[in-house]
Amino acid sequence: MKLAVERVGKSFGERTILKDVSLTVKEHEFVCILGHSGCGKSTLLNMVAGYMFPDEGEIKVDGKPIQGPSKARGMVFQDHALFPWYSVLENVSFGPEVQGMPKKKAREIAKEFLALVGLEKHASHYPAELSGGMKQRVGIARALASSPDILLMDEPFGALDILTRDMMQRELRRIYEKLKPTILFVTHSISEAVYLADRVVVMKRGAIADIFEVDIAHPRSYESPGFGEAMARIERLLMEDEEVPA
Amino acid sequence: MSDIQATGIADANAHAGTDPAAMAPHRVVRKKKRKSGYAPIWNVLPYLLFFVVWEAFSRINESAALFNPLFLPAPTTLLSEGWDLAKTGLIWDSVLASSIRILIGFAYGAGTAIALAVLMVKFRQVERWLNPVLSLVSPIPSLALLPLFIIWFGIGEFPKVLLIAWTTMIPVLVNTVEGFKSVPSTLIRSALSLGASQRQIFTRIMIPSAVPNLLIGAQIALGLSFGALIVAEMMGADSGLGYMIVDARNYFKITNIFVAIILIGIEYSLFSVILKLLERRVLAWRKGGLNDAVEK
Numbered sequence: 292m293k294l295a296v297e298r299v300g301k302s303f304g305e306r307t308i309l310k311d312v313s314l315t316v317k318e319h320e321f322v323c324i325l326g327h328s329g330c331g332k333s334t335l336l337n338m339v340a341g342y343m344f345p346d347e348g349e350i351k352v353d354g355k356p357i358q359g360p361s362k363a364r365g366m367v368f369q370d371h372a373l374f375p376w377y378s379v380l381e382n383v384s385f386g387p388e389v390q391g392m393p394k395k396k397a398r399e400i401a402k403e404f405l406a407l408v409g410l411e412k413h414a415s416h417y418p419a420e421l422s423g424g425m426k427q428r429v430g431i432a433r434a435l436a437s438s439p440d441i442l443l444m445d446e447p448f449g450a451l452d453i454l455t456r457d458m459m460q461r462e463l464r465r466i467y468e469k470l471k472p473t474i475l476f477v478t479h480s481i482s483e484a485v486y487l488a489d490r491v492v493v494m495k496r497g498a499i500a501d502i503f504e505v506d507i508a509h510p511r512s513y514e515s516p517g518f519g520e521a522m523a524r525i526e527r528l529l530m531e532d533e534e535v536p537a
Numbered sequence: 538m539s540d541i542q543a544t545g546i547a548d549a550n551a552h553a554g555t556d557p558a559a560m561a562p563h564r565v566v567r568k569k570k571r572k573s574g575y576a577p578i579w580n581v582l583p584y585l586l587f588f589v590v591w592e593a594f595s596r597i598n599e600s601a602a603l604f605n606p607l608f609l610p611a612p613t614t615l616l617s618e619g620w621d622l623a624k625t626g627l628i629w630d631s632v633l634a635s636s637i638r639i640l641i642g643f644a645y646g647a648g649t650a651i652a653l654a655v656l657m658v659k660f661r662q663v664e665r666w667l668n669p670v671l672s673l674v675s676p677i678p679s680l681a682l683l684p685l686f687i688i689w690f691g692i693g694e695f696p697k698v699l700l701i702a703w704t705t706m707i708p709v710l711v712n713t714v715e716g717f718k719s720v721p722s723t724l725i726r727s728a729l730s731l732g733a734s735q736r737q738i739f740t741r742i743m744i745p746s747a748v749p750n751l752l753i754g755a756q757i758a759l760g761l762s763f764g765a766l767i768v769a770e771m772m773g774a775d776s777g778l779g780y781m782i783v784d785a786r787n788y789f790k791i792t793n794i795f796v797a798i799i800l801i802g803i804e805y806s807l808f809s810v811i812l813k814l815l816e817r818r819v820l821a822w823r824k825g826g827l828n829d830a831v832e833k
Contacts (some may be wrong), residue, residue, distance in 0.1 A: 362732030372723035376745040376822045386731035389741070393763055417822040437731050 292316045292440040292473055294339065294354055298490075299348035308334045309497045316441070321467055321474045322416040322468055324485035325525065326494035332477045335494075336413055336445050339475060340366050352440070365439030369446045371430040373418040379429050382407065386437030404432040407466060424455040431466065441473040448483065449517060464509065481529070485521045486511050493528055501528055544677040590614050610792050615799070618792045627781070632800060633777035638694070639766050639808070642701025646762070648756060649702065650709035658717040658743070664775055675711065679704040679761070680768050692773035697766070709754040716750025717744070749823070754818045759812060763805050 294316040301309040309331045316322050322420075324332045337343045338350055341360040350357045353366075365386075370441060373382050384401035405411045408428040418426055427447055434442055448456045460483060467474060478484055484491045491503045503525060510522050595611035598604065610618075622628050657664040679700060686696035720743055728742050770779025778797045785793030 324790065340726070340730060341727075359727065360729035362730065364730060366727060366730040368723050368727060369722060372721070372727040372741065374724060374728075374745070376748075378822075385728070385733075385741075387726070389731060389733040389737045433727075433731070439730075443730075 294441060294473070294475070295351045295354075296335070296348070297351065298348035299345040299350060300336070300340065301331070301338065301343070301345055307497055312494075312497075312499055314492060314499065314502075315334055315400045316473060316475055318473055319471045321429045321476070321487060321489045322492060323478055323488035323490070324492045324494060325478055325481065325484045325529075330481060330494045331497040332494050333445055336443055336475065336477050339441075340364055340443050341461070362386065362437050363440045365442050367427070367430045367434050367442065367447045369449045369481065371418070371426040371447075373429055373433070375416075375418050378414065379410060379416050379418065379421070381497055382418065382429055383433045383436050386433065390437065395487070401432075401436055405429075407435070407469070408432045408462070417472075422455075423451050423535060424459055424508035427451065431463070435466075435470070435472070439472070441475060442463040444474065444475055444476040446479065449479070456483075464489065468509070477486070481515070481522050481525050485518060485525070491521075493524060493525060512527075551707045554661045584709065600787050607789075607791055610795060615792055619799075622793065622796060628796070628800065630776060631766035631778050631781045631797070632804065634780075635766060635770065635801075637806065638697055638769075639701060639762060640776065642698040642766070643705050643759070643762055645698070646702035646705025646758065647709050649714060650706045650754070651751070653706075654717060654747075655712055655716055659739075662712075670712070671707075679707070679765055683765075683769060683772060687773055697769040697774065700765045700769050701762045705755075705758040707767045708757040708761065712750045712754030713747055714759070716747030719750070720746040745762045748819055752812070752819070755812060756809070756816075759805070759808055763801070764807075767801060 294314075296312055296314040299309055299312045300307070312331075314322075318323060324335065326332045330363055331338060334343065338345055339357070341357050341364065344357075374385065377385065380401050383404055384394075384397040385399035387400050392400070402411060402414065405414055408431060410432070412427060413421065413425065418429065421429065428449065448459050451459060463486060476484075476487060485505055485507075488505055491501065491505060493500045503521065505521055507515050507521070511518060513519065592611045595606070595609050595614070598609065599606045599739060601610075602807040619628070653667070657667055682703065683696070683700055686700055690696040690699065724742055724746065725738060728738050733741065766777075767779040767782075770777035771783045774780040778801050782794050785791070785797065
């Protein structure tokens with residue numbers, strides 16, 4: 292699997308959201324897109340998912356342009372987007388089931404992925420009964436259960452409190468190490484990007500400002516050599532000629 | 538103890554499952570929480586007091602004659618006369634006739650409304666042409682149409698059932714369409730990314746998200762259609778609770794009027810409870826609201 296974003300531009304009416312964005316994501320790579328709100332990072336992700344289409348340029352998976360949403364590209368949303376009328380287990384087995392897998396087998400697979408995120412005991416609960424972090428785990432398990440080629444994550448931990456967020460980052464890294472999926476992860480947190488990613492793509496005003504390779508051994512922490520420096524470099528880039536509102 | 542478990546749901550640590558009781562179905566626990574602090578006797582008391590005051594007032598009026606005692610019979614009188622009436626079979630016949638009308642009318646009305654709502658959501662053209670028409674006819678109180686229905690369709694069963702169906706259809710349709718339209722777009726997006734077809738999106742996402750609104754529409758419609766039922770039975774019918782009222786008025790049998798009114802109240806409550814039970818069953822996934830906002 293290889294994702295290629297080629298000279299993509301997008302505007303809504305007069306407003307240009309993205310201009311001339313090019314990016315490739317290789318198989319098993321964990322890439323973070325980092326930027327201020329409104330820099331176009333979510334729009335880019337939505338186009339990769341197939342919910343929107345570029346005005347200019349093309350987005351290709353293995354050389355084929357994206358036609359629309361597909362089970363090959365799983366999405367994890369900031370607001371988790373779990374189906375409230377389905378139990379946790381039914382949410383996770385939704386993907387395999389609609390793709391035609393027999394119900395019993397789909398439920399078994401769902402149980403495996405629930406075990407992966409440590410929620411097998413909550414299989415029969417409804418999403419409304421779970422905490423924010425637990426909902427997001429279900430969201431990740433649900434996206435993984437349809438075995439997508441690439442996992443797209445749109446600020447998945449943005450609505451969580453800081454402690455839960457740290458826990459979820461460790462959790463995601465653990466899952467990544469186990470399954471080695473390809474992940475494209477959108478965030479506005481510098482530390483989150485540096486903690487998680489192999490490569491950090493920094494976006495400013497609809498364009499890619501720079502791409503950083505993060506070459507720090509896992510498990511990373513603030514104390515890891517190079518962690519602070521990487522964060523400082525990215526922050527400098529992000530804050531460069533940003534006007535401070537008076 | 539159980540209250541502690543209930544609050545544990547929101548606890549991020551609950552997934553650790555250290556407390557075996559935390560795995561028990563929460564619904565049971567929640568019910569306990571909802572119980573008010575009063576003993577059951579206090580719930581019955583207001584009803585009891587209402588009838589006691591009524592009884593006392595009627596009995597005093599019988600001797601004091603503030604107004605004609607026949608105008609307001611005592612509850613015990615109503616009970617005994619109602620019993621006599623029941624033995625003639627009139628009550629059973631009336632309740633049966635009314636129930637059949639409302640069931641058929643309600644079912645047809647709700648069915649048509651759901652079918653139309655689906656068409657309106659699936660085909661934009663249908664919505665474009667139907668919506669203006671709906672905004673023209675929906676403000677008209679359906680009872681105003683009854684004389685017209687009688688002229689068009691006679692005084693048989695059809696115009697009555699039609700009136701009830703019409704009364705049911707409008708609120709169910711409006712609410713169901715609203716429900717379909719308020720489906721969060723991220724739910725549709727996530728279903729698409731999980732490989733769902735358009736058909737599966739409709740059956741597994743759109744319909745379940747519209748159900749709460751549909752049921753709200755049904756509750757509104759039930760109240761309105763009971764009104765339609767009684768009025769329809771008052772105009773050109775020879776059976777049913779509405780007819781019982783008109784017939785009793787013609788012969789100045791005030792106790793019969795009261796019996797019919799009480800039966801209407803009981804029947805409406807019964808239907809309403811059935812609908813509420815259905816709602817609780819279908820919407821078991823729903824949590825929150827006022828009852829869960831603050832522990833009482």
